[in-house]
Amino acid sequence: MGYKILIDSCGEIPQSLMSTGVVENIPLSIMVEDETIIDDETFDQKSFLEKVAKSKNCPKSACPSPEGYMKAFECEADRIYVVTLSSKLSGSYNSAVLGKNLYEEEYSDKQIVVLDSKSASVGQTLIAMKIVEAEEAGLSFEEVIAKAEQFREEEHTYFVLESLETLRKNGRLSNLKALAADVLNIKPVMGADPDGNIVQLDKARGMKKALDKMVTQMFKNVGNTEEKVLAISHCNCLERAEWVKELALSKGTFKDCFIVDTRGISSLYANDGGIIMVV
Structure with missing residues (x-):
């Protein structure tokens, strides 16, 4: 069967x-103000991001x-x-x-x-x-x-986001004592520890440098990548995801590599412009 x-x-x-x-x-499901959005095949990322940008309150998930x-x-x-x-x-x-x-x-x-x-x-x-x-x-x-x-x-999980506020306001960063200030354009390089908690791995001034450090961290931790699949998801920033892919491929060989756009829940927490990389 x-x-x-x-x-x-x-x-x-x-x-x-x-x-x-x-x-x-x-x-x-995702709650934006008084609206409940089901994260299924009907999810519209563009519309969702517009609603989040207009909302005065932090969206929630269930x-x-x-x-x-x-x-x-x-x-x-x-x-x-x-x-x-x-x-x-x-x-x-x-x-x-x-x-x-x-x-x-x-x-x-x-x-x-x-x-x-x-x-x-x-x-x-x-x-x-x-x-x-x-x-x-x-x-x-x-x-x-x-x-x-x-x-x-x-498996190794990494991500760099334009903002960590949604994660913070929804209690997903409770185990982190300090994060770099957005006002300085410092972008933390984040990842998951062996138990699945979010941890900070590094930081850099500006998104491009942070993504570079993310790729560097990946090769440092993963080692030989020839039998690994590199997976990248992005929230409304395909060009940025393609840049990360090319950077990784310039530094090592992978069994395969693919890029996808984030679904609803990942879009909620990655925010517009966020990049997630797993290998």
């Missing part, structure tokens, strides 16, 4: 992954309900893999686990696992791609999980 991969909508699905026919987004996950489990697949954004940043993981437990109380027809990506955006995407690779290689359910978990532990 096959398998299915559910990714909460913080994770972007490039065409190469969508074409497999086994991947589905589970939408989070994770999928356990019932939303349970409904997605009602499919023909008998092996289901759920990949959520970091449990340190959202309740999506806990909601998926609760949905799994509730579903299994009524049914016993499927094998279901919920994987905390300890990342976000294209970090989730790369884990889903590894699951597809392992499934297509004919591995067992347990072996696929082991491959995905091993990949997750070796």
Whole structure:
């Protein structure tokens, strides 16, 4: 009966992954003033960014309900893999686990696992791609999980944003004691620690220098990249993302590389002009 991969909508699905026919987004929602925006195929990034720019209040996000996950489990697949954004940043993981437990109380027809990506955006995407690779290689359910978990532990997430205010106001930077002042145009180079918390790795004066330092950090931490896939997501700044890609490719060789535009939740936290890089 096959398998299915559910990714909460913080994770972007490039065409190469969508074409497999086994991947589905589970939408989070975003509140801007009195409007609730569902982060599904109807999401309009341009309109969303305009609404955020006009809003006097910080937009908020809400994770999928356990019932939303349970409904997605009602499919023909008998092996289901759920990949959520970091449990340190959202309740999506806990909601998926609760949905799994509730579903299994009524049914016993499927094998279901919920994987905390300890990342976000294209970090989730790369884990889903590894699951597809392992499934297509004919591995067992347990072996696929082991491959995905091993990949997750070796994954590195980085980002540079024009502003960290949305993350800060929504409590996603609570573990950071100090950040550079926006007034000085200092851009922190951010990343995820092994548990999925946001950490500051470096900083630079101006966006271009910060992106350069981000790429330098990546090569310092990852080492040999020849068997790695470089994934870049951007919020309304394709030219900037292309520059990061070319910079990385000038410094090393990758198995593959792709660029995607951010979905709703990633757009919310990356803000206009933000870049996320995962390898």
